[in-house]
Amino acid sequence: MVTLLAVVAGTLIALGFYRARTVALENVQQQMVAFSDRLTYRLAAISNDTSTLVGMIGSVPNSFLSPPRERLDNKVAALREALLRSRHIDGIYVGYPDGSFFHTVSLADSAWRQVLKAPAQAALAIRIIDRSKGNPLSSVIFIDIGGKHMNEVPTQPTGYDPRTRPWYFTALQQRGMVATGPYQMATTGALGMTISQIHRGNPAVVVGADVVLTTITDFLKEELLTPGSMAFIANEQGEPIVHSDPVMMQNILSALENRDVDAAPDNSGLSAKLASFSGNEGRPMRITLRGRDYLILATKIDNAVLFKGDRIVIAAPYDELMAPANRMAAEGLAIAGLIVLLGIGGALLLASMISSSLHRLKNGADQLQEFDFQTPIVVPSSITEISSLSQAMNRARDAIFTFALFVPREIVRKGMESGSFSSRTAARQQVTAIFTDIYDFTTISERYPPEDVVTMLSVYFDVLNQAVSAHKGTIIQFLGDSIFAMWNAPGTDDDHAENACLSALAMQAALAEFNEGQRLKGLPEFQTRVGIHTGAAVVGNVGAADRLQYTAMGDTINVASRLEGMNKTYGTSILASAEVKARCSDRILFRLIGFGQAKGRHTEIELFEVTGVRSL
Template identity: 30%
Template structure:
């Protein structure tokens, strides 16, 4: 870190030195060296991107296959059904790993289950599957008959998981046990990565990652990685306009090639060429000569000239894709693609040097402009701090020590305030920031509308539920409920076990606070009903919520000690709202309100009247009403 004066001095000096170095470097730089360096750097980047993506996809798939192969949903039974537990598991795997084409399992009795993603297939591939237009997922299920036949049922589902089609292929003839991915994995008794091959059903090039099942039944679990899109990605990263990238495994099978798509078409349409060609069958003299020169070495760089007199730099590098699966990458870079750029660089460098010399004086002004931008960014952060906006991914950076420290401090303050607002209602935090709420102990008497909620029989639910599952379920419940309250501008005071206390008209005045409280309770009830449907689908016990609403005066302010305080509301109004919530159990209702609430909003909502009661802990009678819904 430098001080402002030091930074400014160094900037001017660095500019002068850089200009001198640039002028000298341009004069002494050799064209050949620059060409080699530029091409080498480009090949480094291409190799890193291509191999990084392939390694990541293979490694991720291998890990996932290992996990699925040990799952009891897959490995403990070879009886496969349309509603089996393995299907949602396979769907989740495809959702988690978008690079995978399909996940499937073959069993020793001939059963086979596959879940395939088909939204990314082209029209020809979808046609081979006879997929419906809205189909997003294809589920293939082979169940052996007592006579030994292997009919297959293919079910199509849309993105929401709804069935949109079904095919019964009685003589499909697919026996997973005869496929190489199955019997080779069973023989090796470990995870394998296959050589590239054409998929049986869609005619697309794939690599299969497979592993033996580790459960009560014998079989193999596998996943496919489509190579057509990967080969297109690799060629888009080729070094230069005339460059090429080839990737092939130790057996010579192609993984990526500039003409990969044409090879696939040839393999699908030419009976004499039913498989993808190997690297040894490529009729390119440059490719074969580069491989001959590398002579099987792990890493080799060289140069070569093709039949048209074009000079190339090439690199052959071997790499491992996990386990015993080895491959190699061949990169070809035409020297003219980079020599031409270097010549342009020489001329451009000279022009830039002249312009830079002329711009020597304005550079200080430009440098100052950079500092000004940093200060403006810090000011923008200060504005976000007041609005409780989420902090950016990083603080305002500067090479000037004082500005850098200021940006870091502002980012830290913004993150602290933003995080604080997740534990305390945002309205309170905003008013603390703008100093409109005192941080001293004490409160004021204000009219507020209070809502209390509670979950029916929560103690019974908690006794039989897994603690971790209960914690996640309760968090989902509170999220849905608080969203409904916050949408109506409520101040969520506290969570008390399974109960929530919310009030309106404090700290910010809300003339329609009674209506807001009623709308929030109705919205919360609807949201909880929708959430309970999800709970029941997931096999969880529903949370039936009861609400109590009352309006009246209460003491609102800071309660606690000088070291720790809570902005809350106290008084009979709060107590009666809590008692009304409890009376729902006696009357078999969901939302009970006091007569004060009813008299304020009876024109806006529908109510059902009950008798007058004396709530527990109260001395005065209170007439109660059930809030049924909004007025029609």
């Protein structure tokens, strides 16, 4: 026994250790995916905001088609709110085919304010390059936060020509929304990109916006999983273009500025490995680089104009990721091992005394849970407490058996699970209710002795109960010769309306066989009418403190009862409401009867006869 327990304990400890590492790895992978998703969403948000503004300016005829100095107030009004609200947009500009240039700059950036020597109250700066007089002349107009012109810096010659910039000629070539960069902005030194497109009113005019990527680089630095982790955005060739390491980022920018791709850092060998991720985007992979294992996740960017087609790469040393989990697992497993060793001795002492008896008691409890009242619970034991418990379980079995004869078993099961039958509580929920009635039952009762009527009713109720139970329903009450059955309470049933209709059809089919037996015995046939309605009802335990009844109340239940009686008016057997049809018309066949007035209701009910089941 000791050897067996030791083997089992050792196996459990090994499985626990393996499971702990697996869970830790799954958590790490989820963190990496979440990090990648957050970065992707941030890129998409920045792209969408900027693209929407550029698209708005470039999609409809407006003042931006006129030369830079014309309709200046209209241009400022169109851009002022967008620039003040979107801090990631460095500036918005328009390049014209003659080399003229209109540029609106947000002065929230201290670098722009210092370079342009802007007044303290200025919120925007308008940079204009005018070529109307031949030589390009540059001037700056300062605008306050309310859109009012403050002052203008005198014109001076400039060598800037927008037609030579990548954002201009790339937009002309691709004839759509394009992104260029990233690059280090000449004026502010910030990392940025440009989103541009041609103006639909004049395909030689290009609208562009500079996007500051500081939030992206900060996000990469701050969200790293471990000290040795790295995150970067790589182009389709696997070359990093935005990096979480500031020094690495500066090297990348220097290489891009010099157009020296070979001078870009190889990112500790990660770039050479990116080609192997072409079929594994979105799934973390474990690879070995320079003798160290890394967990790497590469995710392609498809939902943003910025970096579209590039990939987000997250790489973290495997040993750093798993170090906390390994420590916790080792400590937990050491404690578990000690407890197991101590428990072996106690288990051996007690197992031979009580294990057999407890196993039998457990089987007896399972019998009660499954409503098996036929098998007695016999647990012979020299331990007084176990013997007493066995007797108590037999008494409980007899009590539950008797109780289950008067209450639907599903209600008994719920009471057993909750441990109490005495709570007077009710709650509103969606249910489907059925009411049945035997046509001309009063005449049958007058013609036959009460004993015969009770016998016939008992067999009849067996038939209905089987049809209800077979389709997940519960008979809540027997009301004379009628029954009240309900679906979706007390047990849940997502297809409660469909199952109720199937049950009603099953009742009619079973009653045909029942009535055949009645005819052979010379007894009256039972013609049953059924009403079905779906809706909200208050369901629960209702009654006095010492006498409860599980039932449902409300207009839904009343309508179901009225529908049963309306069968007599329309010569039908199964009447259902429009609410029932709406839930299961894809499976059940209905015939429209029309609108009818139910007794006691002010509004009419749309009536449908349940006629069968649709063939699949």
